[in-house]
Amino acid sequence: MLKCKQITELASNSLDTSIPWLKRLQIKLHLMMCETCYQYIKQIKFIQNTISGIEKHQENIFLSVEAKKRIQAKLNQAKIL
Amino acid sequence: MPHTTQDNPESWLDNYGDMLYRFALVRVRSEATAEDLVQDTLLAGIQAFDKFSGQSSVRTWLTGILKHKIIDHFRKNRYDSQSLNDSDLGEDLLNSQFDQQGKWQIDLVEWATPDCSLNEQQFWHVFQQCLDRLPKKMADLLLLRTLGDVSSEDCCQVLGYETTNQLWVTLSRTRMKLRQCLDVKWFETK
Numbered sequence A: 001m002l003k004c005k006q007i008t009e010l011a012s013n014s015l016d017t018s019i020p021w022l023k024r025l026q027i028k029l030h031l032m033m034c035e036t037c038y039q040y041i042k043q044i045k046f047i048q049n050t051i052s053g054i055e056k057h058q059e060n061i062f063l064s065v066e067a068k069k070r071i072q073a074k075l076n077q078a079k080i081l
Numbered sequence B: 001m002p003h004t005t006q007d008n009p010e011s012w013l014d015n016y017g018d019m020l021y022r023f024a025l026v027r028v029r030s031e032a033t034a035e036d037l038v039q040d041t042l043l044a045g046i047q048a049f050d051k052f053s054g055q056s057s058v059r060t061w062l063t064g065i066l067k068h069k070i071i072d073h074f075r076k077n078r079y080d081s082q083s084l085n086d087s088d089l090g091e092d093l094l095n096s097q098f099d100q101q102g103k104w105q106i107d108l109v110e111w112a113t114p115d116c117s118l119n120e121q122q123f124w125h126v127f128q129q130c131l132d133r134l135p136k137k138m139a140d141l142l143l144l145r146t147l148g149d150v151s152s153e154d155c156c157q158v159l160g161y162e163t164t165n166q167l168w169v170t171l172s173r174t175r176m177k178l179r180q181c182l183d184v185k186w187f188e189t190k
């Protein structure tokens, strides 16, 4: 029987890579009996979604005028344009 | 190849500069580095433009170049000199959360309306703070893996890891520490 500590690690692994079906089943069965692991996994999945949403959240960030000037100068300097 | 205005390298900085900058900034978390990467990407793109097949959009093609530049950046700044110690990996936190048998000895309270938090500016501020509190390489790793551009092999190489197993363990500990930080700094205050 896998303990909570191992379940939390396995659940994290399953977010990064595919894990064997038997382990997935073990997680599922464990979650039916363990509210704390259930909450933990819900929370790390929320973190996962939050990170995936960072880019969308930062849509209002732009290169500064100065930065654009610096880049443009470099591009010109490279005499490519 | 017919060139539309969008294809014209002279307009790339205006058309794609901001998009490339945001893409880089999320991943490298430094404005100066992100700016350098945009510049290198545009230079490389201009030099290689005759090899551009037109099968993808210029936008996708430039983003592909940037992804390589980002991995190169992390590879150049390899972390092997400072390997993660037990405290980095949250051994203390692990031991306070679980008993000897590996069962929870703390209670996890359900996070109230987490999805609503995403609409709050203050939440993102706290989230960034919690990321910044992590050892840099752990935060970098979590971002790169979760945003999905870097293979596990590349991650291992950058981190100096021999096996992917070390990678999965590190990511698990990173999430554990981040969860703890958000719990204390955000959800418990709600």
Ligand SMILES: [Zn+2]
Residues within 6 Å of the ligand: A003, A004, A005, A007, A030, A034, A036, A037, A038
């Ligand atoms: Zn459990």
